[in-house]
Amino acid sequence: xxxxxxxxxxxxxxxxxxxxxxxxxxxxxxxxxxxxxxxxxxxxxxxxxxxxxxxxxxxxxxxxxxxxxxxxxxxxxxxxxxxxxxxxxxxxxxxxxxxxxxxxxxxxxxxxxxxxxxxxxxxxxxxxxxxxxxxxxxxxxxxxxxxxxxxxxxxxxxxxxxxxxxxxxxxxxxxxxxxxxxxxxxxxxxxxxxxxxxxxxxxxxxxxxxxxxxxxxxxxxxxxxxxxxxxxxxxxxxxxxxxxxxxxxxxxxxxxxx
Amino acid sequence: xxxxxxxxxxxxxxxxxxxxxxxxxxxxxxxxxxxxxxxxxxxxxxxxxxxxxxxxxxxxxxxxxxxxxxxxxxxxxxxxxxxxxxxxxxxxxxxxxxxxxxxxxxxxxxxxxxxxxxxxxxxxxxxxxxxxxxxxxxxxxxxxxxxxxxxxxxxxxxxxxxxxxxxxxxxxxxxxxxxxxxxxxxxxxxxxxxxxxxxxxxxxxxxxxxxxxxxxxxxxxxxxxxxxxxxxxxxxxxxxxxxxxxxxxxxxxxxxxx
Numbered sequence: 104x105x106x107x108x109x110x111x112x113x114x115x116x117x118x119x120x121x122x123x124x125x126x127x128x129x130x131x132x133x134x135x136x137x138x139x140x141x142x143x144x145x146x147x148x149x150x151x152x153x154x155x156x157x158x159x160x161x162x163x164x165x166x167x168x169x170x171x172x173x174x175x176x177x178x179x180x181x182x183x184x185x186x187x188x189x190x191x192x193x194x195x196x197x198x199x200x201x202x203x204x205x206x207x208x209x210x211x212x213x214x215x216x217x218x219x220x221x222x223x224x225x226x227x228x229x230x231x232x233x234x235x236x237x238x239x240x241x242x243x244x245x246x247x248x249x250x251x252x253x254x255x256x257x258x259x260x261x262x263x264x265x266x267x268x269x270x271x272x273x274x275x276x277x278x279x280x281x282x283x284x285x286x287x288x289x290x291x292x293x294x295x296x297x298x299x300x301x302x303x304x305x306x307x308x309x310x311x312x313x314x315x316x317x318x319x320x321x322x323x324x325x326x327x328x329x330x331x332x333x334x335x336x337x338x339x340x341x342x343x344x345x346x347x348x349x350x351x352x353x354x355x356x357x358x359x360x361x
Numbered sequence: 362x363x364x365x366x367x368x369x370x371x372x373x374x375x376x377x378x379x380x381x382x383x384x385x386x387x388x389x390x391x392x393x394x395x396x397x398x399x400x401x402x403x404x405x406x407x408x409x410x411x412x413x414x415x416x417x418x419x420x421x422x423x424x425x426x427x428x429x430x431x432x433x434x435x436x437x438x439x440x441x442x443x444x445x446x447x448x449x450x451x452x453x454x455x456x457x458x459x460x461x462x463x464x465x466x467x468x469x470x471x472x473x474x475x476x477x478x479x480x481x482x483x484x485x486x487x488x489x490x491x492x493x494x495x496x497x498x499x500x501x502x503x504x505x506x507x508x509x510x511x512x513x514x515x516x517x518x519x520x521x522x523x524x525x526x527x528x529x530x531x532x533x534x535x536x537x538x539x540x541x542x543x544x545x546x547x548x549x550x551x552x553x554x555x556x557x558x559x560x561x562x563x564x565x566x567x568x569x570x571x572x573x574x575x576x577x578x579x580x581x582x583x584x585x586x587x588x589x590x591x592x593x594x595x596x597x598x599x600x601x602x603x604x605x606x607x608x609x610x611x612x613x614x615x616x617x618x619x
Binding site: 226280356 | 480
C-alpha cells in the first residue's frame with residue numbers, strides 16, 4: 104500500500120479480499136561476518152514489528168508469504184519456511200489508541216465486529232539471507248527497517264517478539280536436518296568461514312575438528328585444489344558446496360550432531 | 362456431538378461458535394511391540410479421516426486440540442504438539458454429495474457463503490501413545506476407529522493422508538531433539554526394548570552399540586542393579602528414565618545422532 108486512500112480501502116473493505124482471523128508474519132534473519140540479525144520494521148506509530156500482512160481469500164500460503172515480504176520490505180527470492188502458528192486468544196487485541204488511529208484513517212468509527220478487531224492467528228514464516236547483500240525498503244506503514252541483533256530485540260508489536268524468538272529456535276533445529284549456507288557464503292569458502300556461519304546461527308561453539316568432518320562425510324562440501332591467500336604463512340584450502348548433494352539433502356533431510 | 366439435532370445446530374449456527382477458515386486435525390500415533398500405527402476414524406459416509414474439528418472463537422489452540430481429540434475419540438491426557446498448518450486453497454472443497462448430505466441434516470440448502478463451504482486451513486497436531494493401553498471410542502460422525510500401519514494408509518478425506526504423512530516426518534525429526542518413551546515403555550525396560558521403540562518410530566536401523574551410549578551419555582536413562590529373566594541364559598540389565606534429566610531435556614532440547 105502506498106497511499107492513505109489505499110490504507111482506507113484496506114481497513115474498510117479488506118474482509119472481502121483477505122481471510123478473516125488469519126495473518127502471516129515473516130521473520131527475516133540476516134547473517135554477515137559473525138553476526139546474526141533479524142529485520143524489524145518501525146511502524147509510523149513507533150512500534151517495532153515483523154513484516155506481516157494478511158492472506159488473500161484464494162491465495163496459496165507460500166505465495167502469500169512471498170507477497171507480504173515483498174510488499175512490506177521490497178525483499179524477494181527468499182526461501183520462506185513455515186515454522187509455527189501463533190494463536191493465543193488475546194495476542195491480537197488492539198489498544199484504544201490503535202483503534203482510534205484506524206478509525207481516523209477509515210473516516211468512520213471502527214467497532215466490535217470489524218474484521219481487524221477479531222481474534223487473529225498468525226502463521227509464522229522465516230528465511231535467512233546475507234544482510235550485506237540486500238537493501239530492505241520500508242513501505243507506507245513503516246518509517247524504517249533495521250537489522251537488530253537476535254539477542255537484543257526491542258519491545259515489539261503484539262506478540263512479534265515471541266514469534267521472532269520462536270523462529271530462531273526453529274532455525275537452530277532446522278540446521279541439524281537441512282544444509283545451510285549456499286546463499287550465505289561466497290562460492291568458494293574456507294573451513295573457518297563455514298564454521299563461523301554455523302556457530303553464529305547456533306549461538307554456540309562447535310568442535311573445530313568434528314564439524315568439518317561431518318560436512319565432508321555427508322558430501323555436502325568438497326575440498327578444492329586451491330588455497331586462499333590470507334598472509335605470508337596463512338593459506339587455508341578453499342571448499343565449495345556439492346550442489347547436487349546439497350539439493351538432495353535439502354529435500355531428504357540429514358542428521359547432524361557436532 | 363451425540364445426536365442429529367446437535368449436528369444440525371452445528372451446521373446452521375456453528376459460525377457463531379467457531380472461528381471461520383480454521384480447523385484442527387489430530388494425528389494420533391500408537392506404538393506397540395515393533396509397530397507404529399495411526400488412529401483413523403471411519404466417517405459414516407465411508408471415508409477415513411483424522412480426528413478433526415473446529416476452534417472455538419475464544420479458545421486457546423492447545424485447549425482446542427485436547428477438546429477435539431476427546432470429543433472425536435474419547436482419548437485424553439495426550440501431549441498434542443502442533444507441527445504444521447495446511448492451507449492449500451483447494452484442500453477443503455466439498456463434493457456435491459457432501460453438500461447434499463449437509464443440506465439434508467440442516468433441513469435447508471447449504472449454499473455458497475455458508476461457513477462450512479469456505480476455504481479452511483487446518484492446524485496439524487500430533488501425539489504418541491501406547492496403543493494397547495487406550496481404547497478410542499467413535500463419536501456420532503464415525504462408525505468406528507481403527508489403528509492403521511503408517512506405511513499402509515488408505516485413501517482419506519480432504520488432505521488428511523498428507524497431514525498424517527507430514528506428522529510422521531515431524532515426529533521423526535522431533536525424536537532427535539526431544540526424549541521419547543516415558544509413556545511408551547514399561548517403567549523398567551531393557552536396552553533392546555528402547556532400541557526397538559526408536560527404530561520403529563524412525564523406520565530405520567540404529568547401531569546397537571552407539572544408540573544406548575548416546576542415551577546414557579545424555580543421562581536420559583540409567584542402568585539399574587536388576588536384571589530381567591528372559592530365559593536360562595538371557596537376563597539383560599534393566600534401565601529406567603532419569604525423570605529429572607528427561608524433563609529438562611524435554612524443555613531445553615537435545616541433539617542426538619546415532
